[in-house]
Amino acid sequence: MTTQTQIPVVVNGACGKMGREVVKAVSKAEDLILVGAVDKNPTVQGEDIGEVIGCGPLEVPVLSDLEATLVMAQSQGLAVMVDFTHPDTVYEAVRSAIAYGVRPVVGTTGLSNQQIRELAEFADKASTGCLIIPNFSIGVVLMQQAALQAAQYFDHVEIIELHHNQKADAPSGTAVQTAQMLTELGKPYNVSQVNETESMPGARGSVTEDGIRIHSVRLPGLIAHQEVIFGASGQIYTLRHDTSDRASFMPGVLLCIRRVMPLKSLIYGMDKIL
Secondary structure, eight states: OOOTTOEEEEEETTTSHHHHHHHHHHHHOTTEEEEEEEOOOGGGTTSBHHHHHTSOOOSOBEESOHHHHHHHHHTTSSOEEEEOOOTTTHHHHHHHHHHTTOEEEEOOOOOOHHHHHHHHHHHHHHTOOEEEOSOOOHHHHHHHHHHHHHTTTOSEEEEEEEEOTTOOSSSOHHHHHHHHHHHTTOOOOOOOSSOOOOSSTTTTOEEOTTSOEEEEEEOTTOOEEEEEEEEETTEEEEEEEEESOGGGGHHHHHHHHHHHTTOOSEEESGGGTO
8 A cells, every 4th residue: 555655656567677677776765666567478477576576575466457557556646657668569558557647757769759749749638747768867868968068069970879689679769869959959960071872771870850870789788878979170079878787777767757746748858857
């Protein structure tokens, strides 16, 4: 049973790499209480999520029925769903959470701009807060802010993002968001000096409408990394953020769980709530 001072939290994708870290972090936070653990893995259905992830019993079973779990969470007060699932399922999961009055905090990337607009409209109509966060690292937010400062003085920039080889989408949501933030400055980038050709398609990476190149690397041994490289005559300015442990994202996740509670609409990006 929750208390008035505790926020009920459902973790969708609880047995995944990020989901496990969220479960641990939520279970240790005095103002939060884990009330639901949802995962499609058939081998762990009904088992205690704490036992599954190796942190001791939490008395919360792993279930596959997200909607039933959302109904149960909503009955315990204003609740939050943290989603770390898959690009193919995240849209419906977030829409379901909003429909049941549960506030989504979304770490799953791969939502299209159209899907984000539709979710924003739905959240507005429901007066339900929603946070879509491409990256929960405070260091990434600082890197993006530094990139905005550098872009005032550099006209050429490319982004390299590097992730583990089990990441389903490319480019990463962080890279896309970084490019969008640079675009919002309203200046042209990377004005072509030559007529480029690619002897191998994709050699120059993907390119945004305003000319920012994004390159994606997928290798085992990586977690989440990004470089923003600025170039000018006689100089290169490189901003880089590296992640060595998924626990580094947890302060940002816990912050978002708390900050989403009073919201009545969708917000994209952690920089908007810091």
